[in-house]
Amino acid sequence: MGDEIAYMLGVVAAGFAVNFGLRALPFALFGGKGRSLPKAVEKLGAVISPVIIACLIVYSYASLEWRTAAPYAAGFVTIALELRKKNPLLAIIAGTLVYMALLRF
Amino acid sequence: MEEQKTIFRRALADSLPVMMGYTTMGLVAGVLLAAKGNLVLAPLWGLLSSACWITGTMSFAFIPEVAARSSAYAIALMTLAVNFRYAFYGFSLLARWQGVKSWRKLYLILLLTDENYALEDTSPLKDPRDHERYCLILSALNHSYWVSGVTVGALLVCLLGFAIDPEAIRRATNGMEFAMVALFLVIFTDQIKGFCGHGR
Numbered sequence: 001m002g003d004e005i006a007y008m009l010g011v012v013a014a015g016f017a018v019n020f021g022l023r024a025l026p027f028a029l030f031g032g033k034g035r036s037l038p039k040a041v042e043k044l045g046a047v048i049s050p051v052i053i054a055c056l057i058v059y060s061y062a063s064l065e066w067r068t069a070a071p072y073a074a075g076f077v078t079i080a081l082e083l084r085k086k087n088p089l090l091a092i093i094a095g096t097l098v099y100m101a102l103l104r105f
Numbered sequence: 106m107e108e109q110k111t112i113f114r115r116a117l118a119d120s121l122p123v124m125m126g127y128t129t130m131g132l133v134a135g136v137l138l139a140a141k142g143n144l145v146l147a148p149l150w151g152l153l154s155s156a157c158w159i160t161g162t163m164s165f166a167f168i169p170e171v172a173a174r175s176s177a178y179a180i181a182l183m184t185l186a187v188n189f190r191y192a193f194y195g196f197s198l199l200a201r202w203q204g205v206k207s208w209r210k211l212y213l214i215l216l217l218t219d220e221n222y223a224l225e226d227t228s229p230l231k232d233p234r235d236h237e238r239y240c241l242i243l244s245a246l247n248h249s250y251w252v253s254g255v256t257v258g259a260l261l262v263c264l265l266g267f268a269i270d271p272e273a274i275r276r277a278t279n280g281m282e283f284a285m286v287a288l289f290l291v292i293f294t295d296q297i298k299g300f301c302g303h304g305r
Binding site for chain 2 (some may be wrong): 004005007008010011012013014015016017018019020022023024025026027036037041042044045047048050052053054055056059060061062064068069071074075078079082083085089091092093095096099100101103104105
């Protein structure tokens with residue numbers, strides 16, 4: 001038990017250090033008090049966000065059943081509902097239900 | 106400045122799709138951790154790792170490593186490879202978070218998951234103080250969903266032992282993970298609409 005606790009603390013600390021370190025990197029580099037951001041960094045910040053979100057979509061599709069039609073049909077429903085009704089929660093719940101239903105077909 | 110209550114409601118509403126994903130994904134991760142991790146203290150592992158890491162991918166990926174008793178160093182390297190994308194999220198929040206004070210900022214940074222990032226970065230709140238409060242509430246809510254999902258999952262297996270079939274739970278919740286993808290799709294749709302219309 002003592003061994004397991006020591007091992008656990010080591011693993012948790014290691015994972016914490018890497019996850020937090022990665023997330024803190026931009027702030028460590030450019031987030032100093034009273035320092036103004038370099039123009040290039042400011043520009044990067046403005047354009048990077050849709051790119052990241054697009055990557056997240058591709059990345060998360062890869063962990064779905066992407067060889068079947070299910071995630072694409074569900075994605076279509078989600079986007080269509082969001083455009084029509086402008087209700088994110090409705091679009092997300094409907095899309096998820098479609099996906100779950102298609103998986104069980 | 107918006108009223109405290111309005112901001113809380115906004116954060117709560119935005120967190121609901123995340124709740125769908127975090128609680129179910131967390132539950133499955135916790136169940137697998139306890140069932141496959143070869144651990145005595147699985148619920149404690151679940152509690153600590155989910156509270157300190159807040160990363161879905163690694164919460165699944167580290168289970169076989171722990172079962173094989175890989176070194177903490179090896180797990181750190183694996184985390185670096187799997188989660189390298191996190192290093193880019195801060196860039197678009199640098200300016201908006203410039204006025205956030207030390208501990209709060211560290212908490213917001215620690216909680217920069219895919220979902221928190223996507224919501225916080227695209228939040229329309231203009232006033233930095235409103236945005237800060239929104240981010241703090243959203244982070245705390247999503248943090249609590251994730252930690253309770255993982256911990257409850259691990260506890261279930263520990264308490265009920267063989268009555269819990271990890272495969273059955275996985276099958277029952279199969280597809281719930283689409284909530285996260287749908288969240289990104291909705292955010293991306295709104296971003297594109299913003300670009301095509303009158304800009305952000």
